[in-house]
Amino acid sequence: MKREEISKKLVEKGLKVTPQRMAILEAITKLNNHPTAENIIEFIRQNNPHIATATVYKVLDALTDNGLIKKVKTEKDIMRYDAIIESHHHLYCSVSDRIEDYNDEELNKMLEAFFAEKEIPDFKIEDIKLQIIGKFLRNKS
Amino acid sequence: MKREEISKKLVEKGLKVTPQRMAILEAITKLNNHPTAENIIEFIRQNNPHIATATVYKVLDALTDNGLIKKVKTEKDIMRYDAIIESHHHLYCSVSDRIEDYNDEELNKMLEAFFAEKEIPDFKIEDIKLQIIGKFLRNKS
DNA sequence: TTATTAAATGAGAATTATTCTACTTACGAA
DNA sequence: TTCGTAAGTAGAATAATTCTCATTTAATAA
Numbered sequence A, B: 001m002k003r004e005e006i007s008k009k010l011v012e013k014g015l016k017v018t019p020q021r022m023a024i025l026e027a028i029t030k031l032n033n034h035p036t037a038e039n040i041i042e043f044i045r046q047n048n049p050h051i052a053t054a055t056v057y058k059v060l061d062a063l064t065d066n067g068l069i070k071k072v073k074t075e076k077d078i079m080r081y082d083a084i085i086e087s088h089h090h091l092y093c094s095v096s097d098r099i100e101d102y103n104d105e106e107l108n109k110m111l112e113a114f115f116a117e118k119e120i121p122d123f124k125i126e127d128i129k130l131q132i133i134g135k136f137l138r139n140k141s
Numbered sequence C: 001t002t003a004t005t006a007a008a009t010g011a012g013a014a015t016t017a018t019t020c021t022a023c024t025t026a027c028g029a030a
Numbered sequence D: 001t002t003c004g005t006a007a008g009t010a011g012a013a014t015a016a017t018t019c020t021c022a023t024t025t026a027a028t029a030a
Helices: A003-012 A019-030 A037-045 A053-065 A105-117 B003-012 B019-030 B037-045 B053-065 B105-117
Strands: A070-072 A080-082 A089-093 A099-102 A123-136 B070-072 B080-082 B089-093 B099-102 B123-136
Touching: A003 A019, A019 A037, A019 A053, A037 A053, A099 A123, A105 A123, A105 B105, B003 B019, B019 B037, B019 B053, B037 B053, B099 B123, B105 B123
Parallel strands: A089 A123, B089 B123
Antiparallel strands: A070 A080, A089 A099, A123 B123, B070 B080, B089 B099
């Protein structure tokens, strides 16, 4: 994602474009294994050593609230973030912290069709995400 | 779940049967909205006021490690636990903390068939869980 | 039943991710 | 230029969880 793209996204959401927000959004897109706040802070401080921890958390919240990033559910107590906001699924490694994205249009259509026919009583579905747990057979390229 | 059932499960896993473990496992089965550690501590202290916080966390870890309970992924930084260890799906309320179990044999078969045919490259699936996010149309009974 | 011992528990301190507080700074509108 | 609001900062505070290590207990063997 280019800087001007990032900037445009912020403007679209009515958020002021600041160097901190640019840096954070850029960091999340570059650190592509669903980084933690700490990962993001570490990355940003390489070029921008004076950014405050609280700023990062506030910006992450603001970006999440405005749908520019998403929080990823994990079984750990550390929050992780994802720059891909289109609904998608995740592959979780059962022995490490690795999390990869997964998507399959056919799968989505199948699920959609399933729940269109078989409604869940007293529940209105907004989104469906698969957590696919297993083992990666090779290391990340 | 009866007390002797709980006890049997612990023995099967080679865990010593202690009053604390009994109480904690019983609490999770009774508190059926996927309780937090705090919920569990509060519940247990009604009858067992001297149980230590650290004990509860250690027991929860031991039970999780031995597959007697499961951790539930949430977007909050509080861990929640589930006494149902068979693979199952969850309905997450998008506006509250409510989490309900969901299961459908037909759905599971469909997913199994899908991934049997369409393998994920370099990934060996161990389990698939759906996070179904949406709104409950009525309060919990 | 008693002795043995590894495992489990307890109390409170420590840790750590995150949030809060009380500023200061930046910036567009009036 | 001044005002008002949003954003950023540093560091303290909070809260869930983990650690430490002394004490107790459950399971096993004698």
